[in-house]
Amino acid sequence: MISKTSIKAIAFKEYKHITRDPFTMIIALIMPLILVLLFGFIVDLDYKHIKIDIQDNNNSQMSRRFIDILKSCQYFKINKLNSMLEIENKINKNNTPAMLIIEKNFDKNIVRRNSGKIQLLLDGSDNAKTGILTSYFTGIASSANKIYAKQLNTQYNKELIRTRFLFNTELNSKWFVVPGLSTIVIGLIAIILTSLTIAKEWENGSMELLLSTHVKSIEIVIGKIIPYFILNMLNILMIFIISLLVFKIPFESSFFIYSIACVIYVTGALALGIFISVVTRQQQAAVQFAFAVGLLPSFLFSGFIFSIENMPSLFRYFTALFPQRWFMEISRTLFLSKTNLKVLLVPFLAIIIFAIFVIILANIKFKTDMEP
Amino acid sequence: MRIRILKGFIKKEFIQIFRDKKMIVALFFLPIIQTIMFGLALTSEVKNIKFVIFAKPSDYIANKIQSKAVSSRWFKYIDDIDSTDFSIIEKTIISKKAEALLIAPKENLANAIEKEKPIQLLIDATNAVRARQVETYIKAITTDVIKKYKPNLINNIVNLDIRALYNHTLDTAPFMIPAITVMSTFIVTMLICCMSITKEKEQGTIEKLISSPITSSEIILGKTLPYAIIGILIICFIVFIGVFAFKVPFRGCFWQIFITGLLFIWTALSFAMLISIVASNQQQAMIGCFIILLPAILLSGILFPVENISQNIRWICYINPLMYAVNNLRNIMLKGKDLVLFWQHCYLLFLIALIVSTFSVKKFKSTLN
Numbered sequence: 254m255i256s257k258t259s260i261k262a263i264a265f266k267e268y269k270h271i272t273r274d275p276f277t278m279i280i281a282l283i284m285p286l287i288l289v290l291l292f293g294f295i296v297d298l299d300y301k302h303i304k305i306d307i308q309d310n311n312n313s314q315m316s317r318r319f320i321d322i323l324k325s326c327q328y329f330k331i332n333k334l335n336s337m338l339e340i341e342n343k344i345n346k347n348n349t350p351a352m353l354i355i356e357k358n359f360d361k362n363i364v365r366r367n368s369g370k371i372q373l374l375l376d377g378s379d380n381a382k383t384g385i386l387t388s389y390f391t392g393i394a395s396s397a398n399k400i401y402a403k404q405l406n407t408q409y410n411k412e413l414i415r416t417r418f419l420f421n422t423e424l425n426s427k428w429f430v431v432p433g434l435s436t437i438v439i440g441l442i443a444i445i446l447t448s449l450t451i452a453k454e455w456e457n458g459s460m461e462l463l464l465s466t467h468v469k470s471i472e473i474v475i476g477k478i479i480p481y482f483i484l485n486m487l488n489i490l491m492i493f494i495i496s497l498l499v500f501k502i503p504f505e506s507s508f509f510i511y512s513i514a515c516v517i518y519v520t521g522a523l524a525l526g527i528f529i530s531v532v533t534r535q536q537q538a539a540v541q542f543a544f545a546v547g548l549l550p551s552f553l554f555s556g557f558i559f560s561i562e563n564m565p566s567l568f569r570y571f572t573a574l575f576p577q578r579w580f581m582e583i584s585r586t587l588f589l590s591k592t593n594l595k596v597l598l599v600p601f602l603a604i605i606i607f608a609i610f611v612i613i614l615a616n617i618k619f620k621t622d623m624e625p
Numbered sequence: 626m627r628i629r630i631l632k633g634f635i636k637k638e639f640i641q642i643f644r645d646k647k648m649i650v651a652l653f654f655l656p657i658i659q660t661i662m663f664g665l666a667l668t669s670e671v672k673n674i675k676f677v678i679f680a681k682p683s684d685y686i687a688n689k690i691q692s693k694a695v696s697s698r699w700f701k702y703i704d705d706i707d708s709t710d711f712s713i714i715e716k717t718i719i720s721k722k723a724e725a726l727l728i729a730p731k732e733n734l735a736n737a738i739e740k741e742k743p744i745q746l747l748i749d750a751t752n753a754v755r756a757r758q759v760e761t762y763i764k765a766i767t768t769d770v771i772k773k774y775k776p777n778l779i780n781n782i783v784n785l786d787i788r789a790l791y792n793h794t795l796d797t798a799p800f801m802i803p804a805i806t807v808m809s810t811f812i813v814t815m816l817i818c819c820m821s822i823t824k825e826k827e828q829g830t831i832e833k834l835i836s837s838p839i840t841s842s843e844i845i846l847g848k849t850l851p852y853a854i855i856g857i858l859i860i861c862f863i864v865f866i867g868v869f870a871f872k873v874p875f876r877g878c879f880w881q882i883f884i885t886g887l888l889f890i891w892t893a894l895s896f897a898m899l900i901s902i903v904a905s906n907q908q909q910a911m912i913g914c915f916i917i918l919l920p921a922i923l924l925s926g927i928l929f930p931v932e933n934i935s936q937n938i939r940w941i942c943y944i945n946p947l948m949y950a951v952n953n954l955r956n957i958m959l960k961g962k963d964l965v966l967f968w969q970h971c972y973l974l975f976l977i978a979l980i981v982s983t984f985s986v987k988k989f990k991s992t993l994n
Contacts, residue, residue, distance in 0.1 A: 280912045288919060295938045296929055303932060370784050377789030378959040380800040382930045387787060388761055394784075415743040416760050418750035419718060429753035438919070445915060449908050533647055536907045537820045540914075541651035544812055545659065548918065549805075553663055558928050560755045562673040562701070568666035585751045586721075596721045 259468045263476025267450065271480055278484070281446060285438040285488050286495065293431045293500050303386070305351040306343055308334045315360035315369070322397050328389055350376050351386050363401060420589040427500045432584045433557045435492045440522045440577045441547040443485050447526030448543035450477050455534045470619040474612065478523045485519045506587040510594070514601065518580040521608035528615040531622065551577040579603040630839060634847030642851070652817065652855060653862065656809035660863045663805055664871045668797045671758040673701035677723035679714060686734035689770045690727070699762050724749040725759050727767070738771055791959040799874060802867035803954035804927040806860055807947055811893050814856040816914050819897035822848055823910040826901070841993045845986060849894045856890040876961030882954065888974040889950040895982035902988050921947050949974045
């Protein structure tokens, strides 16, 4: 049987460890808050003041008109080039995000054939940038179409498709960044905090003392999780309040469901940290594993930036192993849409299974370590 | 500085690191596995869009759009539902059966186009970035179909001929592998150096080192050089995998990677030393690394372009060593010879490294003496 008193005693001991080192506790409490606040404010998905180069081979009223349209949209800082030599120079130097070359007969082609050509060269070394720039330029081309069409009195491409973005109508980047980033930060801090706890005991030799008492392995695991669990729940609460009050993110669903999801997610992440600690038994290795599991995969495999749907199917299943992916889905849906719970059934099941599975695994591994 | 003593010290460090076989896994296998997984898994091309068209089955244009969507490889689930009942429309999007809905007006699409009535497109924007991409893809397909049906309706006066230089097909591997090289190496070297110094502090063995006839600069070099070597090895492995397994082009020279690598490992190690001066145990050291690593990665231009960061705070990016390192590596691998920009970035990296390291070495020496 699991005894409550021993769990309490272990939890109290761990609590003493935490309070003895106020630096760690303060950082663990404040850092996530600061990070979410900072990045919620500074990351803006619209990006502006992009330096672009233009070579105007036509130099007519028509082509200057196009440049004016570019200037008026505020996305760009325009640098005009004057000769083909300069283009070649720029390309060889590899230092321009985008370069527009307006063809020689731009105005004549527009008047005669209703079709002028502009070449757009993009720096493909940064895919994220290239994607954004492409969509900006296509938007500008279509607004240029309208203006030229009016001038020439021809029929133009009317906006036949009217898009409405649901749940985040203005594509507000804060609504996108804050729930995502808080998932990652909370998960990471939970994993790294507990990843040292058991390794530390092994390294300092105090594990031998613990083993000589009648405490069971599962009691140690649970007792060690509890204080960090409280710490993390405080974190979540603070970040949640900030999301609502400072970033004014709407919260459309029930708080109750969200808090249950948080409890399961945090438990799973903490247990993962304990598992790493049990397996490595050494703080240096534990830290490496904790960061390797918690840092990059939680940015790249959680759907925060790179959508899971875009991955090859093998990896779509693979990402299912990471609780961050599921919690990301839960928190985005709960924040932004009034949803029926059926949709969240799979994510919920996934984080529950993950938490139980990791706790059992940590316990089994720990047990075999403890028995001589 | 005595080479013989330094050699002995470095040997001791290596023995300590590799005594535990798990460390070899952590230091070399994890970064490599990460590279392979991220290289294979991440794409910025939008795929598996769940797309539903609301139209009558007899609607010719809707069928055309649907078959066009099926034949492109971007869509996963395409359905058309014969209804304009709004409650059903709402249901499909809330239950996540669809992330994009095209709603034809009451009469069929062909009629609507004839009369130039707008067609509504609804997109689930819980993920704002994806929503924007989905919109572009669907718009491209529908305008294509409409253009075939009524060519004079869509008339592009200004035609853009878009070409992406250096990475024509916009594959993700050439774009992510340099970034992963820098991130993995930075994380691994910084963590291991910081932890090993604080471990000596925690266990009191640093006192023994101080009382032995080793000068403080020898201690510092002995504590950093082994990790610099490990860092360089990791860079070599990842670049090797990138070039041979993922066919990332390599248009620069190897010495350029070597110099960039040395410089940013130097910064990583000086940051590690700075943390280990403040931290008194390994837990604090780890938290210290967390404080530096997370903002450094977020502000490096890997996850968001640097231009996405609002102008008032963009200067933080310009003191971030990761940004220069990633830029340099991308330039070396994808663009090739451009020594001016290369040296510019190297120079800035060098400055950051120099400032951080002189500060931390000075502090470290004063704590040793």
